[in-house]
Amino acid sequence: MTTLARRFFIICLIFVIFALLMAAAVARGGHHSHGWHNGAIDACVFRSELTCSVSR
DSSP states (O other): OOOHHHHHHHHHHHHHHHHHHHHHHHHHHTTTOOTTTTTTTTHHHHHHHOOOOOOO
């Protein structure tokens, strides 16, 4: 019975760590980098004739 409880405890710890990492990833997903949120990054990087600026 103690082996079963120990395995259950380890599995719960793994799920808690996974849930915390996913929560951090979701919370961080709301912050936009410069140009990524409007799809302009590919035009700014791959077309040298464009002059792109950061809009805040």
